[in-house]
Amino acid sequence: MANGKIKARKPPPTEHGIKVTSLPALEDDIVRFSFKHLDLTHEKFCCNGKDRQYFAKLLQRLKDLSAWKANEVHAERSSALRSHPIHWDRTSEPNGFRRLNDQLRDLPAFQFEISSNAHGRVHGFFIDNVFFVIWLDPDHLLYLQ
Numbered sequence: 001m002a003n004g005k006i007k008a009r010k011p012p013p014t015e016h017g018i019k020v021t022s023l024p025a026l027e028d029d030i031v032r033f034s035f036k037h038l039d040l041t042h043e044k045f046c047c048n049g050k051d052r053q054y055f056a057k058l059l060q061r062l063k064d065l066s067a068w069k070a071n072e073v074h075a076e077r078s079s080a081l082r083s084h085p086i087h088w089d090r091t092s093e094p095n096g097f098r099r100l101n102d103q104l105r106d107l108p109a110f111q112f113e114i115s116s117n118a119h120g121r122v123h124g125f126f127i128d129n130v131f132f133v134i135w136l137d138p139d140h141l142l143y144l145q
Contacts, residue, residue, distance in 0.1 A: 029069045033062055034132045037124075039099055044092070045123070045135035045142075054138055057119045065112070070129035073112065083112035086123060091142050097125075097134050104132075111142070 040046060047054065065073060076083050086109035088096045096105055107125040114120055120138040124131055135142070 029071070029129050031065050031068050031070050031073055032130045033066065034130050037097075037100060037104070037132050037134055038136075039097075039134055042135060044139075045137050047136055047138060050138055054114075054119055057115050058122070058136070061112075061114045061122070065131075070126060070131075073131075074110075074126070081112055082121075083110065085109065086111050086142070092144050093142060097123075100134070109134075111137075114138075 068076075073081070073083055086096075088094050088109065096109060098105075104125070107127065109123065109125050110131070111121045111123045114122060120136070120140045121142065122133055123135040123137055123142060124133045126132075
């Protein structure tokens with residue numbers, strides 16, 4: 001400020017008018033969810049008619065699990081989560097996730113509960129730390145024969 005004036009600095013670098021900033025590093029191994037293959041048309045696994053409480057519980061469970069590491073979800077066998085692989089031959093859907101391509105259908109299927117038996121299960125599969133949600137099973141119909 002030699003002459004009482006403030007000299008302006010150069011603005012930060014931009015790309016197409018958008019300020020470029022670096023994001024903090026994300027943990028690579030925490031669970032993330034994808035709804036890319038969510039099947040909302042299955043006759044058994046739909047949420048039509050479910051109340052706000054169901055969706056609030058579902059979102060809370062997804063939020064809670066998104067703080068876990070993927071290997072913790074795989075290994076957790078407590079009654080609080082009831083997470084485990086799905087064995088199709090023991091279910092009401094022996095053909096599995098039939099709307100997926102063969103490569104995805106060959107991946108091990110997995111499920112976890114939303115809340116202790118009151119709100120059903122979420123069914124899908126993992127690729128690395130991403131859980132792909134396929135079916136929402138609010139009435140726990142996968143294991144009804």
